[in-house]
Amino acid sequence: MNNDNELRFDGRVAIITGAGGGLGRAYALLLAARGASVIVNDLGGGMHGEGAGRSAADRVVEEITAAGGRAVASYDSVEDGGRIVQTALDAFGRVDILVNNAGILRDASFHKMTEEDWEKIYRVHLYGGFKVTHAVWPHLRDQGYGRVIMTSSAAGLYGNFGQANYGSAKLGLLGLAHSLAVEGQKRNVLVNTIAPLAGSRLTETILPPDMVAALKPEYVAPLVAYLCHESSTATGQLFEVGAGWAARVRWQRGRGVFLPLNATLTPEAVAEQWAAVQSFDDPAYPQTPLDSFAPVLENLQNDRQGAGEKGSEGADAVSPASQAAKGASTADGLLAAVGYEFRPTTTTYDEGDLSLYALSVGAAADPLDATELPFVYELSSGGFRALPTFGVTFPFSLLWQITDVPGLRFNPALLLHGEQYLELKRPLPTSATVTNTARIAHLYDKGSGALVLLDVHTADEMGEEIAYNRVSLFIRGLGGFGGQRGPASGAPALPDRAPDVVHRQQTNANQALLYRLSSGDHNPLHADPAFAAAGGFDRPILHGLCTFGFAGRAVLRHFADNDPARFKSIGARFTRHVFPGETLVTEMWAVGGLILFQCRVAERDEIVLSNGVVELW
Numbered sequence: 001m002n003n004d005n006e007l008r009f010d011g012r013v014a015i016i017t018g019a020g021g022g023l024g025r026a027y028a029l030l031l032a033a034r035g036a037s038v039i040v041n042d043l044g045g046g047m048h049g050e051g052a053g054r055s056a057a058d059r060v061v062e063e064i065t066a067a068g069g070r071a072v073a074s075y076d077s078v079e080d081g082g083r084i085v086q087t088a089l090d091a092f093g094r095v096d097i098l099v100n101n102a103g104i105l106r107d108a109s110f111h112k113m114t115e116e117d118w119e120k121i122y123r124v125h126l127y128g129g130f131k132v133t134h135a136v137w138p139h140l141r142d143q144g145y146g147r148v149i150m151t152s153s154a155a156g157l158y159g160n161f162g163q164a165n166y167g168s169a170k171l172g173l174l175g176l177a178h179s180l181a182v183e184g185q186k187r188n189v190l191v192n193t194i195a196p197l198a199g200s201r202l203t204e205t206i207l208p209p210d211m212v213a214a215l216k217p218e219y220v221a222p223l224v225a226y227l228c229h230e231s232s233t234a235t236g237q238l239f240e241v242g243a244g245w246a247a248r249v250r251w252q253r254g255r256g257v258f259l260p261l262n263a264t265l266t267p268e269a270v271a272e273q274w275a276a277v278q279s280f281d282d283p284a285y286p287q288t289p290l291d292s293f294a295p296v297l298e299n300l301q302n303d304r305q306g307a308g309e310k311g312s313e314g315a316d317a318v319s320p321a322s323q324a325a326k327g328a329s330t331a332d333g334l335l336a337a338v339g340y341e342f343r344p345t346t347t348t349y350d351e352g353d354l355s356l357y358a359l360s361v362g363a364a365a366d367p368l369d370a371t372e373l374p375f376v377y378e379l380s381s382g383g384f385r386a387l388p389t390f391g392v393t394f395p396f397s398l399l400w401q402i403t404d405v406p407g408l409r410f411n412p413a414l415l416l417h418g419e420q421y422l423e424l425k426r427p428l429p430t431s432a433t434v435t436n437t438a439r440i441a442h443l444y445d446k447g448s449g450a451l452v453l454l455d456v457h458t459a460d461e462m463g464e465e466i467a468y469n470r471v472s473l474f475i476r477g478l479g480g481f482g483g484q485r486g487p488a489s490g491a492p493a494l495p496d497r498a499p500d501v502v503h504r505q506q507t508n509a510n511q512a513l514l515y516r517l518s519s520g521d522h523n524p525l526h527a528d529p530a531f532a533a534a535g536g537f538d539r540p541i542l543h544g545l546c547t548f549g550f551a552g553r554a555v556l557r558h559f560a561d562n563d564p565a566r567f568k569s570i571g572a573r574f575t576r577h578v579f580p581g582e583t584l585v586t587e588m589w590a591v592g593g594l595i596l597f598q599c600r601v602a603e604r605d606e607i608v609l610s611n612g613v614v615e616l617w
């Protein structure tokens with residue numbers, strides 16, 4: 001009798017390759033006992049890839065049917081993956097699960113290994129895994145459901161004497177799984193890899209008999225079954241499993257060292273930093289190519305800023321010495337970051353920059369409506385004006401220095417822009433050379449991450465402050481250091497009534513490309529589709545501050561008559577991403593002298609900016 005919590009596979013069809021014995025047999029018996037219809041595939045040859053026969057697969061089919069289950073044999077080699085999948089379709093009309101398990105060994109130390117040893121192993125493991133998966137893939141994609149397991153090995157993960165052929169093929173399967181996990185995720189086709197340890201004919205020549213008997217394949221099968229169940233959401237993961245022990249395995253990367261690119265890079269500089277290159281202190285656990293690129297991009301950024309691009313002054317490339325001086329992200333180190341002053345930067349802007357900014361946040365989209373012309377047209381009859389939210393671009397000339405704060409060590413890919421607050425001391429000049437100074441005002445421990453509050457003051461040529469920004473940066477993974485949690489959000493609650501004003505505006509498909517030019521935020525996440533895909537997005541996403549600019553414009557238009565002199569401050573929290581081309585709906589309420597707002601994406605009905613507050617003079 002089924003109990004309510006039992007993980008069942010009724011209606012599911014599973015292909016298990018190499019299921020005539022060892023681990024594959026254990027998977028087939030377990031899934032069949034839980035209701036799956038099973039294709040028991042096995043070529044039935046010897047453990048070195050010689051011969052073929054039907055009895056191995058037939059025996060397991062008999063075991064399953066004798067126990068009341070449903071199973072059909074397939075005697076093809078995994079090199080003929082299409083035929084195995086066809087057997088499943090002919091017998092059961094569908095496929096939901098594939099466990100790539102078939103395997104042989106041809107061990108030889110490398111200097112004695114023949115090309116045939118290499119070729120046979122490659123063909124059964126990696127090519128065979130490819131062939132069956134490639135044949136089943138379109139069916140899984142089309143039905144929007146699939147579970148695939150690859151079988152790797154400790155020999156591939158760590159290397160083993162006499163197994164250069166086998167280890168290469170086994171690690172190749174892990175690489176295959178990683179890419180397929182990325183490609184399959186959106187269609188609910190999940191792909192994981194196991195490195196098992198079990199007694200079987202493959203291990204009986206290397207393990208003592210009592211170990212072979214003790215390491216039962218049945219101890220591995222439950223993890224495989226769980227990963228194949230519809231309730232499992234794991235994908236792209238690797239597990240070592242054997243004798244009832246199961247653990248996830250992942251890549252670990254040291255903090256590394258940033259060698260300065262604006263000086264001559266030499267092997268001696270590498271030698272000098274060798275201990276730091278090798279160190280695993282303060283490690284990261286990269287999971288995507290984006291995580292992998294992040295430090296590389298960071299060093300390019302260090303170099304660009306060091307070379308004085310974007311008009312910033314006083315910035316140096318991160319030298320190995322200053323890098324070495326940085327502490328790890330210990331609690332003391334983190335708290336010591338509070339009060340850290342960034343090197344000041346000086347930037348210049350004029351009416352062209354202001355116009356580009358205004359266009360990039362959707363101003364003057366209607367050519368017959370002249371009300372926003374003063375923000376984009378310097379000869380406008382009403383006189384040219386700066387959009388107040390242009391003030392949020394000032395911090396960008398120094399924000400990159402966050403990676404240079406002693407004690408604050410983190411992977412930039414884990415940095416999120418949480419909130420932004422901008423206060424204008426007076427309307428922004430229509431052209432100016434401004435100086436930005438910044439310091440870390442607070443650092444709070446939010447458990448899952450650290451919240452860094454950065455205060456940025458911007459002054460004009462006379463040294464008079466024109467704008468103040470508070471940038472809230474959330475660094476995932478840096479929490480739990482025992483610091484204070486910080487105050488709860490002070491944003492007033494939205495009134496319990498329909499918004500007083502709703503402003504809808506569709507963004508352009510190239511909005512992010514425009515915004516990056518006007519804002520100085522050149523993160524490739526907003527431009528490069530491959531980079532966005534690595535970050536888990538279908539396409540490049542819009543900058544949160546671009547949405548912020550759209551919302552600020554809506555408030556300025558509906559509540560301040562497009563007069564920047566009435567605009568005192570604006571703050572909001574970034575809650576979700578926006579794709580360029582989507583429609584932004586800004587909902588606004590006038591409450592006790594404040595304008596409260598939130599912004600949603602019409603197409604997905606998701607709030608993308610919350611806690612919005614504008615203060616008017």
Ligand code: NAI
Binds near residue numbers: 023041042045198
């Ligand atoms: P096994 O030899 O009992 O099972 C492998 C099965 O694959 C055999 O029944 C064999 O006839 C079948 N097979 C071989 N070539 C085939 C082909 N071209 N087409 C279809 N079927 C084919 O060995 P075991 O230990 O159960 O291995 C299962 C998988 O686990 C293999 O991929 C192996 O490399 C892997 N593995 C096993 C470990 C262990 O400790 N047993 C350790 C690490 C990996």
